[in-house]
Amino acid sequence: MEQPVRADHPGLAPRRRRRRGRTLAPYLLSLPGGLWLIVLFLVPLFTMLSLSLQTCNQGTGACTMTWHWGEFPQQLKLYHTQLVTSLVFAAIATIIDLIVAFPLAYWIAFYGGNKKNFFLLMLLVPFFVSFVIRTISWQFILSDQGVILGSLKRIHLLPQSFHVLATGGAVVAGLAYNYLPFTALPLYVAVERIDRRVIEAAHDLYATRRESFLRVIFPLTIPGIFAAFLLTFVPAFGDYINQQVLGGTGQTMIGTVIQNQFLVYLDYPGGSSLSAVLLVIALLGIFAYARVLGTRSIEEYV
Numbered sequence: 001m002e003q004p005v006r007a008d009h010p011g012l013a014p015r016r017r018r019r020r021g022r023t024l025a026p027y028l029l030s031l032p033g034g035l036w037l038i039v040l041f042l043v044p045l046f047t048m049l050s051l052s053l054q055t056c057n058q059g060t061g062a063c064t065m066t067w068h069w070g071e072f073p074q075q076l077k078l079y080h081t082q083l084v085t086s087l088v089f090a091a092i093a094t095i096i097d098l099i100v101a102f103p104l105a106y107w108i109a110f111y112g113g114n115k116k117n118f119f120l121l122m123l124l125v126p127f128f129v130s131f132v133i134r135t136i137s138w139q140f141i142l143s144d145q146g147v148i149l150g151s152l153k154r155i156h157l158l159p160q161s162f163h164v165l166a167t168g169g170a171v172v173a174g175l176a177y178n179y180l181p182f183t184a185l186p187l188y189v190a191v192e193r194i195d196r197r198v199i200e201a202a203h204d205l206y207a208t209r210r211e212s213f214l215r216v217i218f219p220l221t222i223p224g225i226f227a228a229f230l231l232t233f234v235p236a237f238g239d240y241i242n243q244q245v246l247g248g249t250g251q252t253m254i255g256t257v258i259q260n261q262f263l264v265y266l267d268y269p270g271g272s273s274l275s276a277v278l279l280v281i282a283l284l285g286i287f288a289y290a291r292v293l294g295t296r297s298i299e300e301y302v
Contacts, residue, residue: 045279052272063268071273079257079274086253089168089243090236093175097183097232098225100176105187106217109194120188127181135245138174139165142246166248174242179235183228190224191217230289234282254278 056063108119140146142164152158164170202212240255261271
């Protein structure tokens with residue numbers, strides 16, 4: 001005969017604890033990362049957004065919440081030139097990285113063989129060095145009497161007055177070099193994910209190498225191209241080190257303006273409002289990407 005089991009039966013307690021442990025395990029595992037994001041991302045983010053709506057006394061440093069929305073149009077009116085300069089420099093550097101990184105990622109994915117990991121490591125090894133040190137090394141390379149320009153001037157291929165530093169070209173070159181991995185790695189993932197049987201089918205249908213690339217490979221890598229563009233453009237847009245080391249006063253980027261607002265002029269509302277503008281521009285790019293290609297594509301290539 002079947003007998004009902006009491007709710008307080010001692011054999012049910014371990015099962016309940018196991019079920020409760022399975023339920024709580026994902027939350028406990030995500031707790032350190034969640035605390036990390038809250039302390040180092042969400043709290044500074046809300047502090048920055050709050051400061052953009054406050055009014056601060058530069059003499060005492062005291063800030064009060066006044067909900068002063070006029071700081072945003074005022075800062076954009078003052079520094080719209082630097083904002084446009086940053087957009088142009090970041091866009092040019094990103095396009096250069098796409099042109100350089102796509103053939104590189106394509107070759108590693110299709111012809112790297114069992115040495116793909118080695119080639120990827122060689123691509124990343126220079127970037128194990130500090131960002132600032134790499135940028136300063138470009139300053140020595142592009143200096144008027146450096147390895148390149150100095151040699152060309154000594155053999156009279158360039159005039160003595162020719163210089164590259166303190167120009168927009170030097171800033172773009174530094175941005176393109178420093179953010180190349182942000183472009184190459186998503187492109188490699190996009191090319192590597194292509195099913196080789198699709199390419200073989202295109203060849204079976206008498207497609208040439210050029211046609212198979214333009215009609216099969218390139219369309220399949222478009223999500224990776226957009227992801228690479230986004231991952232490169234956003235940090236390059238807010239960069240300030242390359243401009244300060246390689247550029248001049250005529251190539252000031254918005255990142256340099258924000259740094260000066262916080263550290264030099266102590267204008268926290270102004271710097272926070274400009275930072276919020278950069279955040280909005282980055283979010284618009286991410287939302288547009290998710291709208292066109294879907295959020296799953298972002299997870300695949302990031």
